[in-house]
Amino acid sequence: MSAKKIIIEPVTRVEGHGKVTILLDEQQQVTQARLHIVEFRGFERFIQGRPYWEIPVLVQRLCGICPVSHHLAAAKAMDGIIGVDQLTPTAEKMRRLMHYGQMFQSHALHFFHLCSPDLLFGFDADVAIRNVVGVARKHPELAVQGVMMRKYGQEIIKATAGKKIHGTGAIPGGINKNLSIAERDELLKDIDQMIEWSRAALKIAKDYTFEHLEELKDFGSFESNHVSLVRKDGAMDLYHGDLRAITADGETIFDHLDYQDYFKYIAEEVRPWSYMKFPFIKSIGPEDGWYRVGPLSRINACDFIDTPEAEEARKEFMAVTDGKPNNLTMAYHWTRMIEELHSAEKIRDLLNDPDLQGTDLVVKGERREESVGLIEAPRGTLFHHYKVDENDQVTMANLIVSTTNNNTPMNLAVEGVARKYLSGTEITEGLLNHVEVAIRAYDPCLSCATHALGKMPLEIELRDAEGELLDRKAR
Numbered sequence: 001m002s003a004k005k006i007i008i009e010p011v012t013r014v015e016g017h018g019k020v021t022i023l024l025d026e027q028q029q030v031t032q033a034r035l036h037i038v039e040f041r042g043f044e045r046f047i048q049g050r051p052y053w054e055i056p057v058l059v060q061r062l063c064g065i066c067p068v069s070h071h072l073a074a075a076k077a078m079d080g081i082i083g084v085d086q087l088t089p090t091a092e093k094m095r096r097l098m099h100y101g102q103m104f105q106s107h108a109l110h111f112f113h114l115c116s117p118d119l120l121f122g123f124d125a126d127v128a129i130r131n132v133v134g135v136a137r138k139h140p141e142l143a144v145q146g147v148m149m150r151k152y153g154q155e156i157i158k159a160t161a162g163k164k165i166h167g168t169g170a171i172p173g174g175i176n177k178n179l180s181i182a183e184r185d186e187l188l189k190d191i192d193q194m195i196e197w198s199r200a201a202l203k204i205a206k207d208y209t210f211e212h213l214e215e216l217k218d219f220g221s222f223e224s225n226h227v228s229l230v231r232k233d234g235a236m237d238l239y240h241g242d243l244r245a246i247t248a249d250g251e252t253i254f255d256h257l258d259y260q261d262y263f264k265y266i267a268e269e270v271r272p273w274s275y276m277k278f279p280f281i282k283s284i285g286p287e288d289g290w291y292r293v294g295p296l297s298r299i300n301a302c303d304f305i306d307t308p309e310a311e312e313a314r315k316e317f318m319a320v321t322d323g324k325p326n327n328l329t330m331a332y333h334w335t336r337m338i339e340e341l342h343s344a345e346k347i348r349d350l351l352n353d354p355d356l357q358g359t360d361l362v363v364k365g366e367r368r369e370e371s372v373g374l375i376e377a378p379r380g381t382l383f384h385h386y387k388v389d390e391n392d393q394v395t396m397a398n399l400i401v402s403t404t405n406n407n408t409p410m411n412l413a414v415e416g417v418a419r420k421y422l423s424g425t426e427i428t429e430g431l432l433n434h435v436e437v438a439i440r441a442y443d444p445c446l447s448c449a450t451h452a453l454g455k456m457p458l459e460i461e462l463r464d465a466e467g468e469l470l471d472r473k474a475r
Helices: 052-062 067-081 089-121 132-138 140-161 181-211 259-264 295-301 308-319 329-351 407-421 429-440
Strands: 004-008 019-024 030-036 225-230 242-246 252-257 266-269 278-281 370-377 380-388 394-400 459-463 469-474
Touching (some): 019 429, 052 067, 067 089, 067 140, 089 132, 089 140, 089 329, 225 370, 225 380, 242 259, 259 266, 278 407, 295 308, 295 329, 308 329
Antiparallel strands (some): 004 459, 242 252, 266 278, 459 469
C-alpha cells in the first residue's frame, strides 16, 4: 500500500534528540505514527573494564540535566558490590538531600522552561511566543520563579555533591562530605520561598487540568500499567523502596518486589526503528505488559505521601478518578508539581536534621560480584545493574533509564494525537506542536537513553503516495 510520510526531526523542547514519522494512506488517514530515538548510547560498553569505584562519577556523563539520578543509582549499586546494605544516617540523608535537590531543579526546569509555554499560550499559539522567551515577556514573575527554583535545587546539589553538574559526593558505601552549618543556614534562608512558589506552580498545573479536563481525556491518553518504587509502608519514596506494579484499574501485578530481582519480572525487547529498548512485565508479555513510570505512575501507585501538603494535593488529584489510577497523559504535569512541593517539604525537613552534620560517612561490607541500584529519577524509575570481577573491573552493565521505560507509552501518545489532529496535505505548526506536546508530557530525557554528535536541524517533509514532495518546512 502506498503511503505519505511526515517526518518531524528533531522533537523540540525536550532533553536530547528524537524524531517522529507519521504515515498516511490515500484517504489522508494516519496508519502509523512512531517516535524514533535517533541517537546512539554506548555507556553499557564504555564502562566495561573500568574499576567499580569510578562508575558513580563516570555514568552520570550520560546527561547534564539529571546526572544526580545516575550518580545515585550507580552509587547504590556499588554499595551492593562492596557488601553494604545500610548506610550511616548521615550518608543516607545527605544522598536523599542531593536527590530531592535534583528532583526540585529538574521539575522546575521542565515545568517553567519546556512545557509552560503550551499551558499558558495554547498548543496553537504563534511559535514566536510559545517558548521560554515568550513566557519571560508575558509572565515575567513566572520566568523569575522558574529560574530561581532551578537555581535553588542546583545549590542543594552543589552543597551535597561538590558541584552543580557531575558531582562526586556519593561513593561506594556512603558519601565524601557532610553538610556544614554555614551551608545549611544559607539553604534554609530560601526554603520557605521555594515552598510558596511550589504551591503556586502546583495550582497552575491543577487549574489547567481541571479547565481542560474533557478535551485532555482524548489527548494522547490511554489505560496503562504503572510501575514505581514504594516504601515498606506503601508511601511514595523517591530515593529507595521496593518495586510495585499496578494495572490501569489499580489491581496489583506485583508488590514489594526486591529490585535486586527486577530482571525476573521485567524484560526488554528491541525494534529496528529505534535505538531505545521497549521494556515490559514478563508475566503479561510484550504486547500488553508495557507500563508507564514517572510522576503520574508514582502518584497512582503509592498509598500516601509522607509530607502534609503534598499528601493533601495527592488526595485532591486521586479524587478526580474516585481513588482509581488516573491515566490522563497530560496529568503528568499536575503530578510533577505535586512532587515539586513534596521535594521542597523534604528538603526543609532534611536541612533541619542534625544528622547532616555527622562525621560517620562510609561503611564497608563483604565483597559481591553483582548488584542492582534503583532510584526514582525525575522522569521515572531508573535501573542500574552491574557485574564486577575479582580484579574490581566492571564486566557487565545494563541501564534501563526512565525514558526507556516510557518508550511504548510515548509512541502510543504520538499515534493517538496524530490520528486526532493530522490535518491532511498541509503541515501546520499546530500539528507539529500537538504531537510534541504529547511527548513533552513525559519530560523525556533522550540524552539519557542515547547519544549522538553534530547538529540536528528541524526538517518536516510531506510526500504523496508516489513520493512527490507536497510540502516542506525547516527551521
